[in-house]
Amino acid sequence: MDSAEDVLIQLYDRWRGPLLHYVLRLVDNDYQQAEDVVQETLLRAWRHHDELKPDEAAPWLYTVARNLVISGYRRRGAKATEVPIEPADLPVVSDEVEHVLQVWQIADALRRLSHEHRTVVVELYYRRRTVAEAAKVLGVPPGTVKSRCFYALRALRDALEERGVTES
Template sequence: MDRGEDVVRQLYGRWRGPLHGYVLRLVGGDHRQAEDIVQETLLRAWEHVDELTPEAAGPWLRTVAKNLVVSGFRRRSGRDSERPVEPADLPPVADEVEHVLQSWQVAEALRGLSPDHRAVVVELYYRRRTVDEAAAVLGIPAGTVKSRCFYALRALRDALEERGVTE
């Protein structure tokens, strides 16, 4: 694997979740649009891989994503009823900053989970799969998905409480 591919994988692993949460707020909760923006942002990061490091890429990624939202970017999927987000439609900066900080704390707490527990949480809550879909993707029984989810959410809640995140 070359350096560029390694950096892109690290960027994706570290920033996809927090970036998705940030963009999701900007687009009013439209998961499909948020995912489109995140993918385009990460594609643009790949084009600038020599200029970025995974540790310091957050501000650059957020700026690119915000610019894509404001300019009305949409993946070419035939949806023509979309309109660009106007600056007045954006959430207040204080709320946005708080949300981004909480997203980072959640991402950090997720990294503290076991790989099995983290995989279940990602499939159910970030990829929005059903229990049966997550079970199929992970190759485990649905009951195991439910059990791991229960223990993962409990561990996640405890980790977030330790960090002072109570919402």
């Protein structure tokens, strides 16, 4: 297994140029802002080095970079406009990459929840049970289901924001 430093070096060597080119278009050719976004993207990749393979990291990196640009626009109160990624910017991948990336990020965030929080989310959102049904299946009072759901969703939101996934 590669160390965090090795992964970062591989990510930097492979993706810094293409990411910078992509982000420059998103920020109206503001080189300093683009460089800041690329550095933050690579910093977040370093934090997740154990989950990323440098040759397969493009969808994750481009999503984080795009979300950082959008978050920057929101902080400044401007409206963000999405610039589509052109085929020359990315290696050929399936049309479902965005969906797969989101599913992967959500599944990873779910795995990091406590067992109690994860089971409540699964019962309510994946198995589509009511609070009363989930309470019965889990053997806890409905109030406990509601409380666990509240804290689980907050933890999921925080975990996804940490990965650069923000609300639209």
